[in-house]
Amino acid sequence: MTKERKTKDVIIIGAGMAGLTAALYAGRSNLSTLVLENAIVGGQIANAVGIENYPGFTKVSGSDLMTTVQQQAEAAGAEVDEFDMIERVDLMGKTKIVETQSYIYEAKVVIITSGMERRKLPLKEEAKYSGRGVHYCELCDGHMYQDKVISVMGGGNAAVDAANFLTKYAKELYLIHRSKLRADKASQDKLFANPKVKVLLETEIRALHGEGRLTSITIYDKAKGEERELPVDAIFVNIGVVPNTHLFEGQVKMTESGRILAGEDCRTNLPGVFAAGDVREKEIRQLTTAAADGTTAALLAEKYIESL
Protein backbone atom coordinates (compact mmCIF):
# COMPACT_ATOMS: atom_id res chain seq x y z
CA MET A 1 0.00 0.00 0.00
CA THR A 2 1.32 3.45 -0.91
CA LYS A 3 1.74 5.69 2.08
CA GLU A 4 0.14 9.11 2.15
CA ARG A 5 2.60 12.02 1.98
CA LYS A 6 2.26 14.93 4.38
CA THR A 7 4.24 18.15 4.73
CA LYS A 8 5.31 19.92 7.91
CA ASP A 9 7.51 22.89 8.65
CA VAL A 10 9.19 21.16 11.56
CA ILE A 11 9.40 17.53 12.60
CA ILE A 12 10.77 16.87 16.05
CA ILE A 13 12.02 13.36 16.72
CA GLY A 14 11.64 12.59 20.41
CA ALA A 15 9.18 13.90 22.99
CA GLY A 16 11.36 14.47 26.04
CA MET A 17 12.00 17.86 27.59
CA ALA A 18 14.10 19.11 24.65
CA GLY A 19 11.60 17.93 22.04
CA LEU A 20 8.48 19.21 23.76
CA THR A 21 10.12 22.56 24.53
CA ALA A 22 11.13 22.86 20.88
CA ALA A 23 7.53 21.99 19.94
CA LEU A 24 6.19 24.66 22.27
CA TYR A 25 8.41 27.33 20.70
CA ALA A 26 7.90 26.16 17.12
CA GLY A 27 4.14 26.02 17.67
CA ARG A 28 4.12 29.52 19.07
CA SER A 29 6.01 30.64 15.96
CA ASN A 30 3.08 29.35 13.86
CA LEU A 31 5.20 26.65 12.29
CA SER A 32 3.32 23.44 11.50
CA THR A 33 5.01 21.14 13.98
CA LEU A 34 4.85 17.39 14.52
CA VAL A 35 6.55 15.55 17.36
CA LEU A 36 7.13 11.83 16.83
CA GLU A 37 7.97 9.57 19.74
CA ASN A 38 8.73 5.87 19.48
CA ALA A 39 8.80 5.24 23.23
CA ILE A 40 7.36 7.31 26.07
CA VAL A 41 6.18 10.93 25.83
CA GLY A 42 8.25 12.71 28.44
CA GLY A 43 11.37 10.69 27.80
CA GLN A 44 13.58 9.28 30.53
CA ILE A 45 12.39 11.84 33.04
CA ALA A 46 8.82 10.51 32.84
CA ASN A 47 10.04 7.74 35.16
CA ALA A 48 11.41 10.15 37.77
CA VAL A 49 9.48 10.06 41.02
CA GLY A 50 10.40 13.47 42.36
CA ILE A 51 12.30 16.23 40.60
CA GLU A 52 13.63 18.86 42.99
CA ASN A 53 15.99 20.82 40.73
CA TYR A 54 13.70 22.14 38.03
CA PRO A 55 13.16 25.87 38.64
CA GLY A 56 9.62 26.85 39.49
CA PHE A 57 8.78 23.57 41.23
CA THR A 58 9.70 22.63 44.80
CA LYS A 59 9.06 18.99 43.91
CA VAL A 60 7.27 17.54 40.92
CA SER A 61 6.98 14.06 39.42
CA GLY A 62 8.51 13.56 36.00
CA SER A 63 5.19 12.41 34.66
CA ASP A 64 3.30 15.48 35.90
CA LEU A 65 5.96 17.88 34.66
CA MET A 66 6.13 16.35 31.20
CA THR A 67 2.34 16.09 30.87
CA THR A 68 2.19 19.83 31.49
CA VAL A 69 4.89 20.57 28.90
CA GLN A 70 3.06 18.35 26.39
CA GLN A 71 -0.17 20.23 27.06
CA GLN A 72 1.66 23.55 26.57
CA ALA A 73 3.13 22.34 23.26
CA GLU A 74 -0.25 21.10 22.02
CA ALA A 75 -1.97 24.30 23.11
CA ALA A 76 0.61 26.18 21.03
CA GLY A 77 -0.47 24.16 17.99
CA ALA A 78 2.08 21.33 17.89
CA GLU A 79 0.90 17.80 17.25
CA VAL A 80 2.34 14.88 19.23
CA ASP A 81 2.12 11.33 17.83
CA GLU A 82 3.46 8.57 20.07
CA PHE A 83 2.01 5.62 18.19
CA ASP A 84 3.25 5.99 14.61
CA MET A 85 6.75 4.53 14.69
CA ILE A 86 9.53 6.04 12.60
CA GLU A 87 11.01 3.59 10.12
CA ARG A 88 13.63 5.70 8.32
CA VAL A 89 14.83 9.23 7.76
CA ASP A 90 16.58 10.96 4.88
CA LEU A 91 18.01 14.23 6.11
CA MET A 92 20.61 14.88 3.44
CA GLY A 93 18.52 16.94 0.99
CA LYS A 94 16.85 20.32 1.35
CA THR A 95 13.54 18.57 1.96
CA LYS A 96 13.81 16.24 4.93
CA ILE A 97 12.02 12.89 4.74
CA VAL A 98 10.71 11.08 7.80
CA GLU A 99 8.92 7.83 7.00
CA THR A 100 6.72 6.29 9.65
CA GLN A 101 4.63 3.13 9.60
CA SER A 102 1.69 5.17 8.30
CA TYR A 103 3.00 8.23 6.42
CA ILE A 104 5.86 9.77 4.51
CA TYR A 105 6.49 13.20 5.98
CA GLU A 106 8.35 15.97 4.16
CA ALA A 107 9.70 18.74 6.37
CA LYS A 108 11.79 21.88 6.08
CA VAL A 109 13.48 21.24 9.39
CA VAL A 110 14.13 18.22 11.56
CA ILE A 111 15.05 18.66 15.21
CA ILE A 112 16.57 15.51 16.71
CA THR A 113 15.73 15.17 20.39
CA SER A 114 15.74 11.41 20.58
CA GLY A 115 17.54 11.34 23.90
CA MET A 116 19.04 8.35 25.58
CA GLU A 117 17.99 4.91 26.73
CA ARG A 118 19.21 2.87 29.67
CA ARG A 119 22.25 0.72 29.19
CA LYS A 120 21.44 -2.98 29.49
CA LEU A 121 23.02 -5.18 32.11
CA PRO A 122 26.16 -6.48 30.37
CA LEU A 123 25.80 -10.14 31.35
CA LYS A 124 24.97 -13.05 29.06
CA GLU A 125 22.01 -14.06 31.27
CA GLU A 126 20.37 -10.63 30.91
CA ALA A 127 17.80 -11.72 28.33
CA LYS A 128 16.86 -14.83 30.34
CA TYR A 129 15.98 -12.78 33.42
CA SER A 130 14.68 -9.60 31.77
CA GLY A 131 11.26 -8.99 33.33
CA ARG A 132 11.88 -11.92 35.67
CA GLY A 133 14.21 -10.23 38.10
CA VAL A 134 16.15 -7.85 35.85
CA HIS A 135 14.29 -4.56 35.42
CA TYR A 136 14.73 -1.10 33.96
CA CYS A 137 11.62 0.73 35.24
CA GLU A 138 11.32 1.22 38.99
CA LEU A 139 7.95 2.96 38.71
CA CYS A 140 6.42 0.18 36.61
CA ASP A 141 7.91 -2.92 38.18
CA GLY A 142 8.94 -1.99 41.74
CA HIS A 143 5.50 -2.88 43.05
CA MET A 144 6.05 -6.53 42.09
CA TYR A 145 8.68 -6.78 44.82
CA GLN A 146 6.72 -6.05 47.99
CA ASP A 147 8.71 -7.30 50.98
CA LYS A 148 11.38 -8.81 48.73
CA VAL A 149 15.12 -8.31 48.55
CA ILE A 150 15.82 -5.73 45.87
CA SER A 151 19.17 -4.67 44.47
CA VAL A 152 19.98 -1.60 42.44
CA MET A 153 23.03 -1.55 40.21
CA GLY A 154 24.73 1.79 39.60
CA GLY A 155 26.19 4.75 41.42
CA GLY A 156 24.86 7.92 39.77
CA ASN A 157 21.86 10.05 40.65
CA ALA A 158 19.46 7.80 38.74
CA ALA A 159 20.63 4.73 40.65
CA VAL A 160 20.52 6.33 44.09
CA ASP A 161 17.14 7.93 43.42
CA ALA A 162 15.85 4.56 42.20
CA ALA A 163 17.14 2.90 45.37
CA ASN A 164 15.51 5.53 47.55
CA PHE A 165 12.20 4.99 45.75
CA LEU A 166 12.37 1.20 45.94
CA THR A 167 12.92 1.17 49.70
CA LYS A 168 9.17 1.62 50.04
CA TYR A 169 8.70 -1.90 48.65
CA ALA A 170 11.87 -3.69 49.71
CA LYS A 171 12.36 -5.78 52.82
CA GLU A 172 16.05 -5.23 52.25
CA LEU A 173 17.80 -3.23 49.54
CA TYR A 174 21.35 -3.49 48.22
CA LEU A 175 22.90 -0.71 46.18
CA ILE A 176 25.74 -2.29 44.26
CA HIS A 177 28.30 -0.25 42.37
CA ARG A 178 31.68 -1.05 40.88
CA SER A 179 33.37 2.15 42.16
CA LYS A 180 32.41 5.17 44.29
CA LEU A 181 29.01 6.86 44.33
CA ARG A 182 28.62 9.86 42.03
CA ALA A 183 25.10 10.85 43.09
CA ASP A 184 24.51 14.22 44.72
CA LYS A 185 24.96 14.44 48.47
CA ALA A 186 21.29 15.00 49.33
CA SER A 187 20.28 11.74 47.64
CA GLN A 188 23.17 9.83 49.20
CA ASP A 189 22.33 11.11 52.69
CA LYS A 190 18.75 9.90 52.29
CA LEU A 191 19.99 6.49 51.15
CA PHE A 192 22.51 5.99 53.95
CA ALA A 193 19.93 7.07 56.55
CA ASN A 194 17.57 4.22 55.59
CA PRO A 195 18.11 1.14 57.79
CA LYS A 196 16.86 -1.19 55.02
CA VAL A 197 19.76 -0.22 52.77
CA LYS A 198 23.17 -1.82 52.43
CA VAL A 199 25.61 -0.12 50.07
CA LEU A 200 28.18 -2.37 48.42
CA LEU A 201 30.82 -0.26 46.69
CA GLU A 202 33.82 -1.46 44.67
CA THR A 203 31.60 -4.45 43.90
CA GLU A 204 30.72 -6.02 40.56
CA ILE A 205 27.78 -8.23 39.62
CA ARG A 206 29.23 -11.20 37.75
CA ALA A 207 26.40 -13.73 37.29
CA LEU A 208 22.67 -14.22 37.74
CA HIS A 209 21.00 -17.36 39.09
CA GLY A 210 17.53 -18.81 39.50
CA GLU A 211 15.07 -21.26 37.99
CA GLY A 212 12.65 -19.28 35.86
CA ARG A 213 13.19 -16.10 37.83
CA LEU A 214 16.07 -14.44 39.59
CA THR A 215 16.86 -15.69 43.08
CA SER A 216 20.51 -14.76 43.57
CA ILE A 217 23.52 -13.07 42.03
CA THR A 218 27.25 -13.57 42.19
CA ILE A 219 29.06 -10.47 43.34
CA TYR A 220 32.78 -9.73 43.40
CA ASP A 221 34.29 -7.55 46.11
CA LYS A 222 37.21 -5.84 44.35
CA ALA A 223 38.90 -4.70 47.55
CA LYS A 224 38.90 -8.15 49.14
CA GLY A 225 39.27 -10.02 45.86
CA GLU A 226 36.38 -12.27 46.94
CA GLU A 227 33.39 -13.64 45.07
CA ARG A 228 30.16 -14.66 46.84
CA GLU A 229 26.53 -15.42 46.12
CA LEU A 230 23.94 -12.92 47.33
CA PRO A 231 20.24 -13.85 47.48
CA VAL A 232 18.16 -11.14 45.75
CA ASP A 233 14.78 -11.16 44.03
CA ALA A 234 15.44 -8.30 41.64
CA ILE A 235 18.07 -6.06 40.11
CA PHE A 236 17.05 -2.63 38.89
CA VAL A 237 19.75 -1.61 36.44
CA ASN A 238 20.91 2.00 36.41
CA ILE A 239 24.38 1.89 34.87
CA GLY A 240 24.15 4.78 32.50
CA VAL A 241 22.56 5.54 29.19
CA VAL A 242 23.27 5.21 25.48
CA PRO A 243 22.13 7.63 22.76
CA ASN A 244 19.13 6.81 20.58
CA THR A 245 20.77 7.75 17.32
CA HIS A 246 20.81 4.61 15.15
CA LEU A 247 18.26 6.18 12.80
CA PHE A 248 20.67 8.95 11.87
CA GLU A 249 23.85 6.95 11.37
CA GLY A 250 25.66 7.78 8.15
CA GLN A 251 23.86 11.11 7.82
CA VAL A 252 24.45 13.26 10.89
CA LYS A 253 27.96 13.56 12.31
CA MET A 254 28.32 11.84 15.67
CA THR A 255 30.90 10.97 18.26
CA GLU A 256 32.15 7.40 18.53
CA SER A 257 29.64 6.78 21.30
CA GLY A 258 26.77 7.94 19.07
CA ARG A 259 26.10 11.43 20.42
CA ILE A 260 25.35 14.02 17.77
CA LEU A 261 27.95 16.69 17.12
CA ALA A 262 26.32 20.12 17.31
CA GLY A 263 27.37 23.33 19.01
CA GLU A 264 25.45 25.47 21.48
CA ASP A 265 23.40 26.66 18.48
CA CYS A 266 22.23 23.03 18.08
CA ARG A 267 23.11 23.07 14.37
CA THR A 268 24.39 19.76 13.02
CA ASN A 269 26.55 19.25 9.94
CA LEU A 270 23.36 19.19 7.83
CA PRO A 271 21.53 22.46 7.04
CA GLY A 272 18.02 22.34 8.49
CA VAL A 273 18.86 19.56 10.96
CA PHE A 274 19.26 20.46 14.61
CA ALA A 275 20.11 18.31 17.63
CA ALA A 276 18.94 19.23 21.11
CA GLY A 277 18.97 17.79 24.61
CA ASP A 278 20.88 14.78 25.91
CA VAL A 279 21.47 13.41 22.44
CA ARG A 280 23.78 16.35 21.64
CA GLU A 281 27.43 16.02 22.58
CA LYS A 282 27.97 18.41 25.49
CA GLU A 283 29.34 18.46 29.00
CA ILE A 284 26.23 19.11 31.09
CA ARG A 285 23.00 17.17 30.60
CA GLN A 286 20.17 18.28 32.84
CA LEU A 287 16.45 18.91 32.38
CA THR A 288 17.16 22.62 32.39
CA THR A 289 19.80 22.34 29.65
CA ALA A 290 17.45 20.14 27.61
CA ALA A 291 14.79 22.84 27.80
CA ALA A 292 17.39 25.45 26.82
CA ASP A 293 18.49 23.36 23.83
CA GLY A 294 14.90 22.87 22.70
CA THR A 295 14.36 26.62 22.82
CA THR A 296 17.52 27.37 20.86
CA ALA A 297 16.83 24.73 18.22
CA ALA A 298 13.25 25.90 17.61
CA LEU A 299 14.12 29.58 17.37
CA LEU A 300 17.05 28.93 15.01
CA ALA A 301 14.86 26.53 13.01
CA GLU A 302 12.44 29.41 12.50
CA LYS A 303 15.28 31.62 11.25
CA TYR A 304 16.46 28.85 8.94
CA ILE A 305 12.96 28.46 7.46
CA GLU A 306 12.70 32.21 6.93
CA SER A 307 15.97 32.08 5.00
CA LEU A 308 14.73 29.44 2.53
Next chain:
Amino acid sequence: MVKVYSITQCPWCDKVKKYLKSKGIAYEEHNIELSDADRDECYKISGDLIVPVTTVNGKDFVVSFDKAKLDALLGL
Protein backbone atom coordinates in the same frame (compact mmCIF):
# COMPACT_ATOMS: atom_id res chain seq x y z
CA MET B 1 -12.91 -8.49 26.34
CA VAL B 2 -9.66 -6.54 26.74
CA LYS B 3 -8.02 -6.28 30.16
CA VAL B 4 -5.07 -4.10 31.07
CA TYR B 5 -3.10 -5.04 34.18
CA SER B 6 -1.35 -1.91 35.33
CA ILE B 7 -0.31 0.25 38.25
CA THR B 8 -1.10 3.86 39.01
CA GLN B 9 2.20 5.53 38.13
CA CYS B 10 3.48 3.76 35.04
CA PRO B 11 4.25 5.54 31.77
CA TRP B 12 4.06 2.36 29.66
CA CYS B 13 0.69 1.45 31.21
CA ASP B 14 -0.53 4.93 30.33
CA LYS B 15 0.69 4.49 26.78
CA VAL B 16 -1.21 1.22 26.33
CA LYS B 17 -4.40 2.76 27.72
CA LYS B 18 -4.03 5.85 25.53
CA TYR B 19 -3.51 3.65 22.49
CA LEU B 20 -6.61 1.57 23.18
CA LYS B 21 -8.63 4.74 23.69
CA SER B 22 -7.27 6.23 20.45
CA LYS B 23 -8.56 3.13 18.63
CA GLY B 24 -11.94 3.22 20.37
CA ILE B 25 -11.34 -0.10 22.13
CA ALA B 26 -13.04 -0.57 25.49
CA TYR B 27 -10.93 -2.21 28.17
CA GLU B 28 -11.18 -3.25 31.78
CA GLU B 29 -8.41 -1.88 33.97
CA HIS B 30 -6.95 -4.07 36.73
CA ASN B 31 -4.71 -2.06 39.02
CA ILE B 32 -2.44 -4.60 40.65
CA GLU B 33 -1.49 -2.14 43.37
CA LEU B 34 -5.05 -2.30 44.61
CA SER B 35 -5.65 -6.05 44.37
CA ASP B 36 -3.36 -8.94 45.30
CA ALA B 37 -5.60 -11.25 43.28
CA ASP B 38 -5.03 -9.13 40.17
CA ARG B 39 -1.30 -9.07 40.86
CA ASP B 40 -1.19 -12.86 41.11
CA GLU B 41 -3.30 -13.19 37.98
CA CYS B 42 -1.03 -10.80 36.07
CA TYR B 43 2.03 -12.85 36.99
CA LYS B 44 0.24 -16.09 36.13
CA ILE B 45 -0.66 -14.80 32.67
CA SER B 46 2.74 -13.58 31.54
CA GLY B 47 5.20 -15.25 33.86
CA ASP B 48 6.95 -11.90 34.00
CA LEU B 49 7.09 -9.55 36.95
CA ILE B 50 6.26 -6.59 34.79
CA VAL B 51 3.37 -4.34 33.81
CA PRO B 52 1.50 -3.47 31.69
CA VAL B 53 0.06 -6.77 30.57
CA THR B 54 -2.85 -6.62 28.13
CA THR B 55 -5.04 -9.67 27.58
CA VAL B 56 -7.49 -10.22 24.77
CA ASN B 57 -10.36 -12.66 25.30
CA GLY B 58 -8.66 -14.13 28.34
CA LYS B 59 -5.99 -16.08 26.49
CA ASP B 60 -3.68 -14.01 24.29
CA PHE B 61 -1.58 -11.37 25.96
CA VAL B 62 0.95 -8.62 25.26
CA VAL B 63 3.63 -7.53 27.72
CA SER B 64 4.54 -3.82 27.86
CA PHE B 65 3.61 -1.72 24.79
CA ASP B 66 4.10 -3.65 21.58
CA LYS B 67 2.04 -1.98 18.89
CA ALA B 68 2.50 -4.70 16.29
CA LYS B 69 1.40 -7.45 18.69
CA LEU B 70 -1.51 -5.40 20.03
CA ASP B 71 -2.68 -4.62 16.50
CA ALA B 72 -2.48 -8.27 15.54
CA LEU B 73 -4.43 -9.44 18.60
CA LEU B 74 -7.03 -6.72 18.25
CA GLY B 75 -7.38 -7.15 14.50
CA LEU B 76 -6.42 -3.53 13.77
